[in-house]
Amino acid sequence: MTGTDRRSLVQDRFTQVFGGQPTHWVQAPGRVDLMGSHTDYNQGYVLTMSIDRSTWIAARPRPDRVVAIDSINLDARVEFSLDDIQPDPAARWADYVKGVAHTFGAEGYALRGFDGVIHSTVPLSSGLSSSAALEVATAMLFKELGGWVIEPLQIALLCQRAENQFVGVNCGILDQYTSVHGQAGCAVLLDCRHLTGQATAIDPGIQVVICDTRFKRELSGSEYAERRAQCEEGAAILARHYPEIRALRDATLAQLDAHAGDLPDVVQRRARFIIEENQRVLDLSGALAAGDRAAIRALAAASFAGARDLYAISVPAMESMMAAMLAAPGAIGARQAGAGFGGCMVAFVERDRVAQFIPAARDAYQQATNREPHVYAVTAAPGAGALDPA
Numbered sequence: 265m266t267g268t269d270r271r272s273l274v275q276d277r278f279t280q281v282f283g284g285q286p287t288h289w290v291q292a293p294g295r296v297d298l299m300g301s302h303t304d305y306n307q308g309y310v311l312t313m314s315i316d317r318s319t320w321i322a323a324r325p326r327p328d329r330v331v332a333i334d335s336i337n338l339d340a341r342v343e344f345s346l347d348d349i350q351p352d353p354a355a356r357w358a359d360y361v362k363g364v365a366h367t368f369g370a371e372g373y374a375l376r377g378f379d380g381v382i383h384s385t386v387p388l389s390s391g392l393s394s395s396a397a398l399e400v401a402t403a404m405l406f407k408e409l410g411g412w413v414i415e416p417l418q419i420a421l422l423c424q425r426a427e428n429q430f431v432g433v434n435c436g437i438l439d440q441y442t443s444v445h446g447q448a449g450c451a452v453l454l455d456c457r458h459l460t461g462q463a464t465a466i467d468p469g470i471q472v473v474i475c476d477t478r479f480k481r482e483l484s485g486s487e488y489a490e491r492r493a494q495c496e497e498g499a500a501i502l503a504r505h506y507p508e509i510r511a512l513r514d515a516t517l518a519q520l521d522a523h524a525g526d527l528p529d530v531v532q533r534r535a536r537f538i539i540e541e542n543q544r545v546l547d548l549s550g551a552l553a554a555g556d557r558a559a560i561r562a563l564a565a566a567s568f569a570g571a572r573d574l575y576a577i578s579v580p581a582m583e584s585m586m587a588a589m590l591a592a593p594g595a596i597g598a599r600q601a602g603a604g605f606g607g608c609m610v611a612f613v614e615r616d617r618v619a620q621f622i623p624a625a626r627d628a629y630q631q632a633t634n635r636e637p638h639v640y641a642v643t644a645a646p647g648a649g650a651l652d653p654a
Contacts, residue, residue: 304436314446363430391602396439467555479606564597577604
C-alpha cells in the first residue's frame with residue numbers, strides 16, 4: 265500500500281465514521297531489535313531499529329473532553345471521557361490510548377478531546393512493538409492538539425509508564441524509546457540505563473528482513489513477568505558479593521561463574537543469557553557496520569541458542585522459522601526478535617539475494633508448519649512525529 269493509498273483509506277474511514285475531514289495526522293514507527301532480547305529491563309544495551317511499518321492516527325479536536333477512537337485494523341470503536349479514564353478488559357487495545365491520556369494528564373499536560381482513526385501497518389502481537397507505536401502516536405497527537413513543549417525522552421518515559429502502570433505490562437524502555445528516537449538509514453545502539461542512543465551504520469550490502477511466524481504472542485503473559493523477576497533475583501544475589509552490581513548489566517561471566525552455586529539453577533541460566541546477550545549487542549554493532557558476515561552469523565546463532573536453551577523463550581514455530589531462514593539463499597544470520605514466545609524473527613540477508621530469500625524462507629516454513637508466514641524487508645525509518653495534514 266502506497267502512502268497515498270493509505271491516506272485515502274484513513275480519510276475515507278474518518279468521513280464514514282465521524283463526518284468531515286481530520287485536521288491532524290501523526291505517525292509512530294514499530295521497531296525490531298537486531299540484538300538484545302530482554303536486556304532492556306536489565307539496564308543493558310540493545311541494538312534497535314525503527315522500521316517502515318508504523319501506526320497513524322488522523323484526528324480532529326472536539327469541543328468537549330471526550331475521545332472517540334476508531335481502529336481500522338480491528339474494525340472497533342471506543343469512546344471515553346478524559347475526566348473518567350478506566351481500563352476495559354473488553355477493549356484492551358484502547359487501554360494503550362487511555363493509558364497515555366491518564367499518564368500525561370496526571371503529569372499536568374493539557375488534554376483535548378478528539379475524534380480519531382487509527383491505522384497500523386505494524387503487525388499486532390508479533391514482537392515489532394505495535395503497542396508502543398500506538399502509545400507514542402497517541403502521545404504525539406495529544407502534543408499536537410495541546411501545543412505542548414516536551415522533550416522526546418519524556419514522551420518515551422511517560423508512554424512506558426502508561427504501559428507499566430495502566431495497561432499492566434512491566435516492559436522496559438526499548439520499544440517507546442525506539443519509536444520516538446528512531447533514525448532513518450541506521451540502527452541505534454541504546455544504553456537502557458543512561459537512556460542514550462548512538463547511531464550505528466549497517467553495511468549497505470546487508471538487508472534486514474522480518475520473518476513473522478504468525479504464531480501469536482502475548483507480552484503481558486506470566487512468562488515475561490517471571491523472566492524479569494528471575495533476573496532481578498540473580499542480580500540481587502550477585503550484589504551480595506559484588507556491591508557494584510545494581511542490575512545484570514553490571515555483572516560479568518566470571519562473577520556469575522564464581523557464584524553460580526548461590527543462584528537457583530533457573531536463575532543462573534537466565535542471568536547467563538542476559539550477560540552474554542548484553543555483550544553480543546556491542547559486538548554486533550561493530551560487525552554490522554564492518555559487514556563482518558562471519559561474526560554476524562555467529563552472534564545471531566548464539567543469541568538464538570541462548571534464547572532457546574537459557575532463557576526459554578522459544579517455541580516450535582520459531583525453531584521452524586530459524587531453519588527456514590538459514591537455509592534460504594543469501595542468509596547471513598538469523599535470530600529471534602522481540603520478547604520471544606512466537607511472533608517475528610529477523611534475518612540478515614545479502615541485499616542482492618533478498619528476492620530469492622523471501623519466497624524460499626516463506627515456502628520452507630509453510631511446508632514445515634502448515635502456517636503461512638509473513639516475510640518482508642524493512643528499512644530504518646524516522647522516529648515519531650506529525651504528518652502533513654494535506
